[in-house]
Amino acid sequence: MTEFLQQLLNALSLGAIYALIALGYTMVYGVLRFINFAHSDVFMVGAVAGCLIGKHLPIGTWWGGLACLLGAMVVCALLGMVIERLAYRPLRASPRLNVLITAIGVSLLLEYTFQNEHVFGAAPRAFPQVFPQVVWQLGGLTLSSNQLLVIGVALVLMVALQFVVFRTKIGTAMRAVALNPRAAQLVGINPDIVVSFTFALGSALAGAGGILYALNYQSVEPLMGVMPGLKAFVAAVIGGIGNIPGAALGGLLIGTIETFVGGSQLSTYKDAIAFALLILILLFRPTGLLGRRTVEKV
Amino acid sequence: MQFPLRTLVSLALLSLVPACLAADMAPLKVGEIASLTGKEAAFGQSSHKGTLLAIEELNAAGGVLGRTFDLVTEDNQSKAGESATAARKLISRDHVSALLGEVASSRSLEIAPIAQSSKIPMISPSSTNPKVTAVGSYIFRVCFIDPFQGTVMAKFAKNELHLNKVAVLTSVSSAYSVGLAKYFKERFIADGGDIAIEQKYSEGDKDFRSQLTAIKAAGVGGIFVPGYYTEAALVAKQARELGITVPLFGGDGWEAPQLIEIGGSALEDTYYSTHYSPEDSSPAVQGFVKRFQARFNGETPDAMAALGYDSAVFLADAIKRAGTVESAAVRAALAATKDFTGVTGHTNIDANRNATKAAVIVTIKDGRFKFLKTVAP
Numbered sequence: 001m002t003e004f005l006q007q008l009l010n011a012l013s014l015g016a017i018y019a020l021i022a023l024g025y026t027m028v029y030g031v032l033r034f035i036n037f038a039h040s041d042v043f044m045v046g047a048v049a050g051c052l053i054g055k056h057l058p059i060g061t062w063w064g065g066l067a068c069l070l071g072a073m074v075v076c077a078l079l080g081m082v083i084e085r086l087a088y089r090p091l092r093a094s095p096r097l098n099v100l101i102t103a104i105g106v107s108l109l110l111e112y113t114f115q116n117e118h119v120f121g122a123a124p125r126a127f128p129q130v131f132p133q134v135v136w137q138l139g140g141l142t143l144s145s146n147q148l149l150v151i152g153v154a155l156v157l158m159v160a161l162q163f164v165v166f167r168t169k170i171g172t173a174m175r176a177v178a179l180n181p182r183a184a185q186l187v188g189i190n191p192d193i194v195v196s197f198t199f200a201l202g203s204a205l206a207g208a209g210g211i212l213y214a215l216n217y218q219s220v221e222p223l224m225g226v227m228p229g230l231k232a233f234v235a236a237v238i239g240g241i242g243n244i245p246g247a248a249l250g251g252l253l254i255g256t257i258e259t260f261v262g263g264s265q266l267s268t269y270k271d272a273i274a275f276a277l278l279i280l281i282l283l284f285r286p287t288g289l290l291g292r293r294t295v296e297k298v
Numbered sequence: 299m300q301f302p303l304r305t306l307v308s309l310a311l312l313s314l315v316p317a318c319l320a321a322d323m324a325p326l327k328v329g330e331i332a333s334l335t336g337k338e339a340a341f342g343q344s345s346h347k348g349t350l351l352a353i354e355e356l357n358a359a360g361g362v363l364g365r366t367f368d369l370v371t372e373d374n375q376s377k378a379g380e381s382a383t384a385a386r387k388l389i390s391r392d393h394v395s396a397l398l399g400e401v402a403s404s405r406s407l408e409i410a411p412i413a414q415s416s417k418i419p420m421i422s423p424s425s426t427n428p429k430v431t432a433v434g435s436y437i438f439r440v441c442f443i444d445p446f447q448g449t450v451m452a453k454f455a456k457n458e459l460h461l462n463k464v465a466v467l468t469s470v471s472s473a474y475s476v477g478l479a480k481y482f483k484e485r486f487i488a489d490g491g492d493i494a495i496e497q498k499y500s501e502g503d504k505d506f507r508s509q510l511t512a513i514k515a516a517g518v519g520g521i522f523v524p525g526y527y528t529e530a531a532l533v534a535k536q537a538r539e540l541g542i543t544v545p546l547f548g549g550d551g552w553e554a555p556q557l558i559e560i561g562g563s564a565l566e567d568t569y570y571s572t573h574y575s576p577e578d579s580s581p582a583v584q585g586f587v588k589r590f591q592a593r594f595n596g597e598t599p600d601a602m603a604a605l606g607y608d609s610a611v612f613l614a615d616a617i618k619r620a621g622t623v624e625s626a627a628v629r630a631a632l633a634a635t636k637d638f639t640g641v642t643g644h645t646n647i648d649a650n651r652n653a654t655k656a657a658v659i660v661t662i663k664d665g666r667f668k669f670l671k672t673v674a675p
Contacts, residue, residue: 144539
């Protein structure tokens with residue numbers, strides 16, 4: 001029983017990170033109908049930024065940790081906006097496939113830029129323990145403050161996102177553009193601002209995910225985003241791409257499956273099983289768990 | 299002004315003469331493949347520095363057979379597939395006389411078939427998986443092999459740490475890790491021990507909590523982690539976070555300063571077997587440590603650096619005995635090596651082109667590597 005609870009805690013903290021990254025994929029898809037493959041590298045940049053900012057902060061303080069987290073989120077939000085402005089906006093009128101290929105190009109550009117010795121270097125670096133770290137023993141259960149922090153921060157950010165999307169003017173504008181970009185423009189919404197805002201919001205969440213991931217796994221390197229990014233993408237699809245609660249649900253699901261398979265005798269196959277599940281779900285529910293069937297406009 | 303044609307031709311011929319004379323005395327090209335960047339950059343960098351120091355010293359002493367060495371180094375970024383490309387490039391484009399590398403067994407296994415089919419002698423400084431030299435008659439190594447290392451650690455766990463029930467956490471994507479785990483298990487079970495649980499991961503994994511939680515539930519006295527330092531450090535850190543306080547132990551893949559940098563205090567009460575320790579008081583080791591520190595800003599050489607150094611000296615020794623750089627003769631001389639004295643001890647090459655030599659056990663205390671004991675073969 002203790003083992004089960006411990007694994008559940010491991011699953012929640014891993015799933016929460018996948019959920020944070022998945023939200024970025026799903027929001028961009030909702031507004032622009034394309035997959036931003038550079039998103040996983042924005043996640044990496046978040047961790048790298050945190051690593052560099054953290055060096056100048058005292059170790060193990062709440063304000064230092066929060067400053068590091070906010071700093072990385074701001075860096076990522078700006079990066080997301082710059083990527084959108086330079087790489088995607090000029091292509092908005094061209095076929096989706098062009099934008100998709102460009103996204104892969106941006107992803108590789110970021111990965112290899114950061115592998116350069118003068119930028120960051122390819123060797124993994126230790127992530128500074130910016131937040132205070134405590135470990136509680138509860139019966140046989142070990143609660144680490146890092147894991148609880150991941151779950152807590154992810155929850156707060158998701159509630160904040162829900163608020164922004166459903167209770168603010170810019171959130172309403174986002175939903176309007178997602179529903180019908182033409183009509184949104186007719187009622188006076190500037191789609192450029194909305195798209196920029198969406199990228200900033202999604203990238204900031206990825207940045208937070210990067211910090212939480214690095215805090216939990218303590219090493220940072222330029223290719224660290226590839227696997228988590230891929231799994232978060234799967235999470236977004238499982239939840240129903242374009243659907244915000246779906247992305248969170250998908251992330252938790254993937255995290256849980258991976259952790260429980262990882263703790264069994266089949267640990268080698270944990271990724272294979274997670275991806276096989278994607279295929280199964282899509283066979284029975286092509287639009288994902290919470291996705292709605294929409295008629296593709298021609 | 300016009301040159302008559304005949305003058306031009308004779309001038310051209312004259313200019314060829316020194317080139318012909320120099321061809322025999324031109325520096326001897328030796329290829330090196332190392333993971334200078336990427337996940338196992340610490341290994342590649344150390345090994346490369348050792349090799350570089352050896353080549354520089356050999357050249358300063360006039361080289362061998364009157365020829366100096368020209369080291370051509372290729373980086374494989376610690377990635378699968380890159381080593382094979384680098385080996386082909388070194389052989390076909392640079393026409394190297396011998397290949398030195400790689401540290402990781404999986405990557406040495408990429409290079410070995412290419413070296414074998416081109417009949418270029420290859421010397422791995424520190425790949426310990428037995429399969430590497432089994433590829434063919436041109437493949438050698440200057441380090442001990444995993445059956446020996448696995449046995450040493452199994453005996454150490456049983457007799458020195460007094461463990462009867464242990465867990466094994468293996469990386470399935472690394473030939474080194476799988477091999478080491480196999481020989482450890484065989485010996486530990488033969489000695490009456492019990493492997494309570496075996497968990498697996500893949501190279502590049504960062505989350506080991508699920509495997510470790512299962513291991514914790516199995517209630518073992520120690521965990522054998524035959525992996526590389528990046529993963530070993532994370533395993534140690536996450537194990538301690540989960541409240542696993544039992545000793546962790548592994549092989550020479552742990553040896554890198556980054557182990558302590560990433561793992562920190564989680565590494566107290568951990569042990570690993572390796573090839574050499576800079577704390578060894580023998581004059582060969584102390585002389586090497588001094589020269590290495592003088593060359594590389596006071597950096598203390600680790601086992602990979604010592605083996606990298608030995609691999610180049612080992613090659614030069616064989617070329618000297620062969621009296622030629624012709625590859626078949628060099629191969630025969632390498633195979634006939636007996637009682638070669640390097641920084642990492644006395645080495646004999648056996649019939650399978652493996653080195654027989656002693657191992658060293660190192661522990662980590664107060665954030666530093668500490669020499670524990672030497673185990674003879």
